[in-house]
Amino acid sequence: xxxxxRFRRFIDYFTEHYPEPKTExxxxxxxxxxxxxxxxxxxxxxxxxxxxxxxxxxxxxxxSLAAASSDEVFTYIRSVSYPNNKAKHLVGMAQAIxxxxxxxxxxxxxxxxxxxxxxxxxAHVILxxxxxxxxxxxxxxxxxxSHRLGLAPLTATTPLAVEKALMAHIPKTYVPKAHHWLILHxxxxxxxxTPKCGICDLRDFCKYYEKNRLEL
Numbered sequence: 001x002x003x004x005x006r007f008r009r010f011i012d013y014f015t016e017h018y019p020e021p022k023t024e025x026x027x028x029x030x031x032x033x034x035x036x037x038x039x040x041x042x043x044x045x046x047x048x049x050x051x052x053x054x055x056x057x058x059x060x061x062x063x064s065l066a067a068a069s070s071d072e073v074f075t076y077i078r079s080v081s082y083p084n085n086k087a088k089h090l091v092g093m094a095q096a097i098x099x100x101x102x103x104x105x106x107x108x109x110x111x112x113x114x115x116x117x118x119x120x121x122x123a124h125v126i127l128x129x130x131x132x133x134x135x136x137x138x139x140x141x142x143x144x145x146s147h148r149l150g151l152a153p154l155t156a157t158t159p160l161a162v163e164k165a166l167m168a169h170i171p172k173t174y175v176p177k178a179h180h181w182l183i184l185h186x187x188x189x190x191x192x193x194t195p196k197c198g199i200c201d202l203r204d205f206c207k208y209y210e211k212n213r214l215e216l
Contacts, residue, residue, distance in 0.1 A: 001205055006150055007169045009205050014181040017201075021180035023129055025049065030105040030130045031097075032056055035065075037125050038089055038117045043081040051077055062103050065094035089117025107131060121159065128179055134172035137179055138163045141186025148190060148208035 001009075014021070024045040027033040032052070040048045055076040059065040065073070073087040080086060093115045097103060105126065106112045112123035124137035136142070138159035146152035152165040170178050189196050195208070203209040 003150075003169060006205055010149060010151060010202070011170070011174055011178070013202060014177070015174075018181060018184070021177055021184060023125070023180065026052060030126065031062055033129060034093070034105055034118070034122075034126055035090060037122045038093065039077060039080050039086055041081070041086075041122070047080060051079060059094075062094040062097040065090060066098045086117065092116030093118065105130070109135070124179075128176045132176055134175035135179075136163045136166050136170075136175055138166075139183065140192075142179065142182040144192060145182045145186040145190045148195070148206060149202060150205070150207035
């Protein structure tokens with residue numbers, strides 16, 4: 001199957017079955033989403049959604065978080081992965097927003113990445129979800145599913161390489177949705193250790209299934 005056809009099948013399927021995918025992180029404004037995405041690194045969205053209500057109630061905007069100590073923030077996020085580092089990142093992020101951006105969440109990749117705790121993936125999530133920019137955040141699910149479906153070549157061994165492979169073939173209008181499609185498919189169907197190939201409607205053009213179907 002030609003790469004163009006593979007991408008067309010991928011887009012057609014999800015456009016029909018999941019036309020309006022959304023992030024599973026709970027938030028009500030850009031500041032809350034940025035905070036939640038920073039916390040979600042190497043942690044489940046379910047866990048983040050459990051701890052953010054109390055966190056957001058105590059720190060509803062960058063100003064209050066910027067004035068906090070990392071020790072206090074730690075008490076709200078102790079159950080997430082790497083809570084000490086994330087507490088420091090959150091306070092530093094809020095302080096930078098107050099000092100350099102007037103309390104507003106930045107709107108460019110460079111400005112977002114200048115914030116503590118914000119890498120390319122996190123910045124792309126904010127640009128995609130909040131500002132509907134055609135950016136592709138590559139997390140472990142996107143990385144895995146893209147390779148298994150044959151959307152990214154095996155030579156794409158870094159998140160940036162996978163991002164470029166996807167962006168080269170997905171029309172810009174679909175990019176924000178495709179990011180969620182890949183994440184959700186990886187989270188619920190194309191699992192890392194035990195992919196649910198038996199219920200996957202994409203297996204007829206999936207390279208992973210083609211290679212491993214006799215063992216599955």
